Amino acid sequence: MIAASFQSGINGPPTNPPTQPPGYHPPALGTSGQLLIWDHMFYAYLVESTGAFEIFAEVVRRYVVGETLPPPTPVTMAWIRATEELFFRDPPLFRVGGLTSQLRPDARVNRRNAYWRMFGLDLPHAAPGVSGQPWKRDAGATSNIRFIEIWTELLRQVWLGIENERNTSGANPTDSNYIAYLCKTLGEMLRLRRVGGMLSREEFSYVCMLAWFHLAVGSDNDVIRDLNARAGFVGNPADRLAAVGARVGVAPSRQAREMFELADVISPLMWAIELGLFDTADQAELLYRSTGITTPGPAPARTMNQIIDLWQSATGDRVKDLAVTTRRQWNQPAGSAQPARLLPAATLSPVSAPASSANGQRTAVPRG
Template identity: 50%
Template sequence: MFRSLARRMTPPAQVFDIHPLQLSRWLDEAWTGGALVPDVGNSTTPAGTPFLGEPAIIGAIDLPLPPATGGPFPAPSGINPAAPDSFTGTPIAPATPPLIDPGLVADHLVYAFLIESTGAFEVLAEVVRRLSVGETLNPISPASHRWVRTTEELFFREPPLYSIQGVLSEVRPDQRVNRRNAYWRMFGLEPPHPVPARWLRPGMTDGAWKQDVGDGVNASFREKWTELLRQVWLGMENAKNGIGPNATDREYIASLCDALRDMMALRRRGGLLAREEFAYVSTLSWFHLTLEDNVPIVVDLSAQGPGPAERLQKLAARVGMTPAPRARELFELADLMSGLLRAIELSVFSSGPSVELLYLNLGTNTTLLTDMNKIIDLWQSATGDRVKDRPSGSAQPLRLPAPSGGNAAPPPNGVRAPAPTGSPAPMSLLAGQNGHG
């Protein structure tokens, strides 16, 4: 979300000059349009269709709008992109829906998961802590002091009362556990690093985010996702196969997309996880934005680099930490996978002809093909899942059930049960239409 706001400014880093009170209020403005879905690929979904599981969830918990005859907005952000240190007294966009630019869509929860998995949140949390309690780091400039103050106000204290980002309370008091709970429920996945010992609360047990979730966990997400990537790669390999067998099965790929769509829809019933997804994506986008350029805090700590992963590596070294070994892949994957999962949830790839856009060059989908290839490469490199390898499991003979008290019949010649292909344990086009163009 903050990256979307930054793109309205020149240079984007001016977003760090905005007062934290204004940024907090802007999130409430953005929430009113956070579920708007622009056209994605060949989707027939009308622009403006609510996305977050329940069409009424936005209006159910957003701020009231002024009457049609006019009136003050209850808590305007007053942000002026041309003068970030000023206050206009009005929302950043007109006080009628949408309060944000069309196409400004909140990223998928997987974006937050992948950015969190880089270690960016924990490294920058330690940077803020060190600069707040002592003098173990370089002296910093006023601009960096502003970043530290805003970061602490927005993400390391309880949110303002009645804010859309107020997903921290006595009933769920730890933000790290809360985010992991959402990742676990939606994807059956956890960040690769544990909660740092410094931030463990008294009585916190390992896996606290898994408590009381019931059956609401998409435990087979990774298996289905990896199989989808494997089948799309198979389609890419066979795309120019004019003669001989072609193992590509477009209907199977469509069924995998539908399976992923349906399991995520289960977690969104009645608007579940909608507010949490919005808040967690917003949080992680701030830390991602901090690392996307050589902003003052990066320069003051001598952590300049060509990309987010390199800057994160240097900042981590300053505070005695180590980021994820595959942070570069995770940063690059975040926008791409977010866009693809959004499209899958919108049933963009729910038919045989539509899934061919993922692996066949049809003349109009060159960017999509490139992005899909990147997703496959980055996922394999980041996770170790051998997406491009053909399944090598040993097939077992199909054993037919024997009648009670009788002998089992031998399997028919050549009939074998299929070997398991899942690996247990995110497209410029789509990302651009997801507010990241």
């Protein structure tokens, strides 16, 4: 009886969902129209990659230990106190966000451990006060270090489909079966990191925290005004973050704008892939076909086009070049867009060392 009255509520939508605040439109899951319970962990990774957490950590620190920033209004001071209580203090016992302990005392290391296990990725900036890469030490051999390799291949294949959708003559290298195979492989990799509920609390907690800081730069609110970091009506979160960072001497990533925009649109796609919504050839066509498709809300193909553009701009990975090169070399035999060796869905443990950046970390975005 006692257990029945204290259910978590994450197994499905609540019976009486709360009223959504004006102007808030949560993303739909794939083409089903279902609302997400929370954003995917990839959202948290992208927002933290902008440098937002480190910048606002310094803002809060300066306000609570001295007076080197402009005097805050009462609203800003309330935000500072709430931020410190929520994200920079040991949480009470049995709280869902209580992810630090004597066994894993550093929250920064804990988040990097989760990103490494789920995506095989490090953040593009160093962890203050942390030497080496301790988040990898105990991660095990099954971390998804091939995630970016397969994800990038998926983007290339979807772009081929977008480019060739309206072909009425000549070869069409689009292969919906291969796109479905890539989606299925990615879904299996992500689900394997969640066996028994692993990383679920971490994902929920990190998404909530990074959404808090994302919201802080989403408008010219009291905090932004008090820090003289307004970007105006046509401004964007990256502009405000850069202005706040200049106040405290912490520079954000140079690709912050692309990463903020990518974080907004990539979460529903990641959940759809993880839940197997594109595991068949017919379903995979939704990712690149914009004609003859009826779906609630924006067509997935338009969203994929935006994701490909933002990913290429944020990472410098020319995911469109394969399609362009294959098409333009008209005086030579056209090669297959699909690699000769398939990416094995059943073999999900790492088979080779990941590529490294200058600081020895594998990252999805260059250091800003």
